[in-house]
Amino acid sequence: MILFIPLGSVGVLCEGCDLEGKEWGTSYSYKSSHKGCVECDSIENQLIYIIAVFCLTIVYLLYGINIAVKNNIQQSKTYYLRMMGIAAISLSKSNSVSSSYIKIFTHFI
Numbered sequence: 001m002i003l004f005i006p007l008g009s010v011g012v013l014c015e016g017c018d019l020e021g022k023e024w025g026t027s028y029s030y031k032s033s034h035k036g037c038v039e040c041d042s043i044e045n046q047l048i049y050i051i052a053v054f055c056l057t058i059v060y061l062l063y064g065i066n067i068a069v070k071n072n073i074q075q076s077k078t079y080y081l082r083m084m085g086i087a088a089i090s091l092s093k094s095n096s097v098s099s100s101y102i103k104i105f106t107h108f109i
Helices: 044-086 097-108
Strands: 027-031 036-039
Touching: none
Parallel strands: none
Antiparallel strands: 027 036
16 A cells, blocks of 8 residues: 655645644645645745835835825915915816826826
8 A cells, every 4th residue: 555645745635734843854844826735834934935025015104104294285385375376276177086096096006
């Protein structure tokens, strides 16, 4: 009788993965795209990936905040110029609600 145990699998039904590396010598985790256990990447690769994603997220947030502040300053200027009667700026020109809705929608996708 030949037994086949998938690489990295543990347990009676071979449904678990050797997370701590006790049975197979290296740690394995479940990956749904492979529908089975795969060998874990080194901690350095994971750390580099996490730091890169974190940095890109911070840059994106700072960019979004900068744009929002600039838009608010521009809207404030046009509002006060219109209220003082210095410039005849229509409300539709100074207050574009649809662009704000599009920005909110794309940020939360």
